[in-house]
Amino acid sequence: MENELLFFPxxxxxxxxxxxxxxxxxxxxxxxxxxxDYVVSLFKTDLQDLLLTSDSLTIFFKKPPNKKAIKKNLLNAYDISLSKSIDFEYKHWEIPVCFENNFSSDLLKYFNDDESKTKDYIKRICELELIVQFYGFLPGFCYLIGLPKSMQLKRKAEPTLKVEKGSLAIGGGYAGIYPQSSPGGWHVIGITPIIFFHPKRDPNCFASIGDKFSFKKISIDEYEKASKQNFNKNLPSFNIFNVKD
Incomplete structure (x- = not known):
């Protein structure tokens, strides 16, 4: 098991x-x-913060830890996490997205104003199931994997100064949804009225790492109506599945 993990101070x-x-x-x-999550339960009040990415877990302790003892505990925890795999459940969320031209202008530009290619791309992305791999960049910004190579779009040469909150965007092999307005270098292909992160909601972000997303095309009228909902009511529908399904 030790060769599965590398430790760096x-x-x-x-x-x-x-x-x-x-x-x-x-x-x-x-x-x-x-x-x-097991690491959180293991060290409890000794932890300051954790950051999980696609290939690492960074742990911040409140005070300098005993690294030798910590390493042994972490290897045991990782072994347990692997044996737990068969029991996992996840949620499959259906995210409403408006793909009207004013919200998918980046995509139209990427395809040199070819409306046929733009419509085909939108059709294909609504047929996909993407997986939340990790969170980063902004609170509630989920990195979604599962795009076929033919749908991956290179990042912009120059970032957009303001990407609107709720924008569904593509950057390389990832799709993501901006939980707040922000500069960004990904290609915006649509926008959702769903509020992905709110500090007064528990949990702050409704989706968990390992959940699946699919996208449902909605009209601009449906988008505007849903955008007016309270953040606690503005949630997508979901189904629960076992990982074996």
Whole structure:
């Protein structure tokens, strides 16, 4: 098990755990999410923060830890997380997205104003099931994997100064939804009225690492109506599945 993980110090109170390879399957993603949660329960009040990405888990402790003892505990926790895999459940969320021209102008521009290619891309993305691999960049910004190579779009040469809140965008092999307005270098292909992150909601972000997303095309009228809903009511529909399904 030890060769599955590499440990690197990060200052006096931090520890980076590098996985042997990035998580690419749903079972790997769910397993590492469980590992993160297990680490939280293991060290409890000793933790300052944790950050899980596709290929690492960074742990920040409140005070310098005993790294030798910590390493042994983490290896045991990782072993347990792998054996837990068969019991995982996840939620499949249906995200409403408006793909009207004013919200998908980046996509139209990417295809040199070819409306046929733009419409085909939108049709194809609504047929996909994408997986939440990790969160980063902004609170509630989910990195979604599962795009076929033919649908991956290179990042913009120059970032847009303001990407609107709720924008569904593509950057390389990832899709993501901006939880707030922000500069960004991904290609915006649509917009959702769903509020992905709110500090007064528990949990702040409704989706978990390992969940699946699919996109449902809606009209601009449906988008505007849904945008007026309270953040606690503005949630997408979902179904719960076992990872074996």
């Amino acid at each position: 990060y200052g006096s109170r931090g520890l980076i755990i590098k996985f042997k390879k990035p998580s690419v399957s749903q079972i790997e993603i769910l397993s590492r999410s469980f590992f993160r």
